[in-house]
Amino acid sequence: MFGTVILLTGPVEEGPLTGVLRGHNARLDVRAAKSLADLEALAPDLLARARLIAFVTDVVVPAHILNALGFGAYNFHPGPPHYPGWVPAHFAIYDGARRFGATAHRMIERVDAGPIIGVELFDIPPRASVLRLQELAFVQLARLFWQLAPKLAAQREPLAKLPIKWSGRKSTRRMYQAMCDIPAWISESELERRIAVFGDGHYGIAPTVTLHGRVFRYAVPEAQNKVDAPSIVPAEKILESA
Helix, strand or coil: CCCEEEEECCHHHHHHHHHHHHHHCCCCEEEEECCHHHHHCCCHHHHHCEEEEEECCCCCCCHHHHHHCCCCEEEEECCCCCCCECCHHHHHHHHCCCEEEEEEEECCCCCCCCCEEEEEEEECCCCCCHHHHHHHHHHHHHHHHHHHHHHHHHCCCCCCCCCCCCCCCCECHHHHHHHHEECCCCCHHHHHHHHHHHCCCHHHCCCEEEECCEEEECCCCHHHHHHHCCCCCCHHHHHHHC
16 A cells, blocks of 8 residues: 655755655655665565655666565656756756756666656756756756645556657766866867866866876866856755745
């Protein structure tokens, strides 16, 4: 019998998302998980009566856990169907994309490949930075969660899929690393383009160039950090107001 949701997300999102789900089903048992180890520790009988909801997480849920869940698994991806994969905002800005968004989908063994159940799209503002685009996508993702929460919290049956398909190349950490491996022959314009998108050293990966066996790493100028730092709304504020 359905009565449990396993919420796979970060500590900031956990509280607000739990509150929304219980607002639609007061008897719902919401279990928090933050890592693969947390998921692996869950008992088989609990998985059999549970639904998994992943919200902005980089944890890849293995097939044996997906198959053990009695009421399916759903992921909230911070990018549109045409930008599947890891940190899609970076690649959208690098590509000069004009549209972005957020996607909710059923989880299958392949990452960002399951049937899509919800999409929110928006135009990318001119000269938007990666952090600004991530913030805008998070707002749409929160809105999507609010829209689907009544069914996720109380509906036993799988959520209906939309006639929308995934498309585009699926981004990976390896692709991100490749963009940060700067060849010595790179043009000035391409270097500036990569620095603008990948130059902040996110995820511990920064642009580097290897010359004569020595590796040189790009460092963001201190003055630029102070001047260009974006004003980002805290995640909990977005979740509370969605």
